[in-house]
Amino acid sequence: MINDSLRQLLRHHLAWWGLRRFASDPDYFAWQRQQFSPDDLKQLAWHVERKREGDRHDEIAFYDLAAHPKIFPVLYSQRYDYYEAIAPRVAAHCGEATSILDFGCGLGILTSFCAHMFPKKSFVGVDRSSASIAVAREQADRLGLRNLRFDCMDGDAQRLSGCYDLVVATHALLQAEHDPGLPSRSWRTFERGPESAPQLSFEQRTGLGRRLDNLIEVLCSGGRMILFEKTRQLARRVPFQRALAARGLQPLEPLIPIRYYSVEERVDDGPYYWLQRGNQKGIAWDESPEPDEGHPFSSETIALRTDPERPLYENHWPSAQAAWEQLVDREVLAETTRQQLDGRQVHVERGQLPGFQYLYCANTFDQRQLVIVEQARAAMLEVYYEEILRGLF
Ligand SMILES: C[S@@+](CC[C@H](N)C(=O)[O-])C[C@H]1O[C@@H](n2cnc3c(N)ncnc32)[C@H](O)[C@@H]1O
Numbered sequence: 001m002i003n004d005s006l007r008q009l010l011r012h013h014l015a016w017w018g019l020r021r022f023a024s025d026p027d028y029f030a031w032q033r034q035q036f037s038p039d040d041l042k043q044l045a046w047h048v049e050r051k052r053e054g055d056r057h058d059e060i061a062f063y064d065l066a067a068h069p070k071i072f073p074v075l076y077s078q079r080y081d082y083y084e085a086i087a088p089r090v091a092a093h094c095g096e097a098t099s100i101l102d103f104g105c106g107l108g109i110l111t112s113f114c115a116h117m118f119p120k121k122s123f124v125g126v127d128r129s130s131a132s133i134a135v136a137r138e139q140a141d142r143l144g145l146r147n148l149r150f151d152c153m154d155g156d157a158q159r160l161s162g163c164y165d166l167v168v169a170t171h172a173l174l175q176a177e178h179d180p181g182l183p184s185r186s187w188r189t190f191e192r193g194p195e196s197a198p199q200l201s202f203e204q205r206t207g208l209g210r211r212l213d214n215l216i217e218v219l220c221s222g223g224r225m226i227l228f229e230k231t232r233q234l235a236r237r238v239p240f241q242r243a244l245a246a247r248g249l250q251p252l253e254p255l256i257p258i259r260y261y262s263v264e265e266r267v268d269d270g271p272y273y274w275l276q277r278g279n280q281k282g283i284a285w286d287e288s289p290e291p292d293e294g295h296p297f298s299s300e301t302i303a304l305r306t307d308p309e310r311p312l313y314e315n316h317w318p319s320a321q322a323a324w325e326q327l328v329d330r331e332v333l334a335e336t337t338r339q340q341l342d343g344r345q346v347h348v349e350r351g352q353l354p355g356f357q358y359l360y361c362a363n364t365f366d367q368r369q370l371v372i373v374e375q376a377r378a379a380m381l382e383v384y385y386e387e388i389l390r391g392l393f
Helices: 004-016 025-035 039-054 056-066 072-077 080-094 109-117 132-144 196-206 210-219 234-246 299-303 319-324 376-391
Strands: 098-104 122-129 148-152 163-169 217-228 249-251 256-262 265-277 313-315 331-339 346-352 355-363 368-376
Touching: 004 080, 004 109, 025 072, 039 056, 080 109, 080 163, 080 217, 080 234, 080 256, 080 265, 098 109, 098 196, 109 122, 109 132, 109 148, 122 132, 132 148, 132 196, 148 210, 163 210, 196 210, 210 217, 210 234, 234 249, 234 265, 265 331, 313 319, 319 368, 331 376, 346 376, 355 376, 368 376
Parallel strands: 098 122, 098 163, 122 148, 163 217
Antiparallel strands: 217 265, 249 265, 256 265, 313 368, 331 346, 346 355, 355 368
């Protein structure tokens, strides 16, 4: 789907915006230091912190500052790979629509790329950062785009108007990055209970419910949606999907987990949702953990170990649960289950199998860990077990 000419067009577009691609942190930060004074950096760091800790005013203040012409090329260059991962996918779907809304469009980097690609389609970008919208309008004028309008409005407090057959929201609906989401029913399972109160609470405290209701109001009958949010952790993906399902949205194609780099940092993001409202033929929602890199415990996996200092077997992925369940002849030597103050339930267990010792750790936010060592190294797991216990109090 992402062909070379589309990629070239996008790179040209990003360069026009002043974005640069960096693969190394030292190179990126050297460029950042050339562009920003120490005072600029201090001010930015302060706003980043306020955005993390504060309310919507702090978030708006951050995006207003980030829209400054001296600042945005440097900050948004960290998102270069993100645009490469997302923009061609969004553009490919714009061809099937006539009127497109980009909610939380920021500076309109993505919106202007799509509007440029499809001059016959009409695009509207909305954002609550007035400085971002001012830049978006100015740049659309400079690009000579006549099929694109930008409105400044807060989708939490004001009602959107119009009717769109494609609604796009990328990194705009579920900004509360530190919200852990919805815990599973117990440490033994990845399943979430059916109760509506925790779901409602999630939608309210993150603002997701208000934003989605607003978007649904302006989605034409049979209209489609592209959503891309930080919902890779199951505890956030499940309530996100339940919010979508409750509003009649269903995936039109399997969800696409996306990996990109923010300079050197690997980001596992998404998934990319391509949805339609009221489509009976859509794909059923899936609430299970995504396939991971863990292996079952077997003589073959033990044989794969190359470093004798390392345990015989380690699995730090959700699949560690299936591996632990496979240990049918295990004997539990010590175990503790704790309910923590934030509601998280944690279980830690140490035990033995013929010839081996194991340690298993599981919690209600889908973290799993299974470590297996030879009998002779049992003391190592005892120490590890005690360390985990100390961390629980
Ligand atoms: C991380 S930026 C993403 C910008 C753009 N969608 C992209 O992918 O590059 C998030 C944007 O969403 C906007 N936003 C968040 N909540 C909003 C709301 N309730 N109404 C309008 N804009 C909102 C912010 O102001 C910010 O510009």
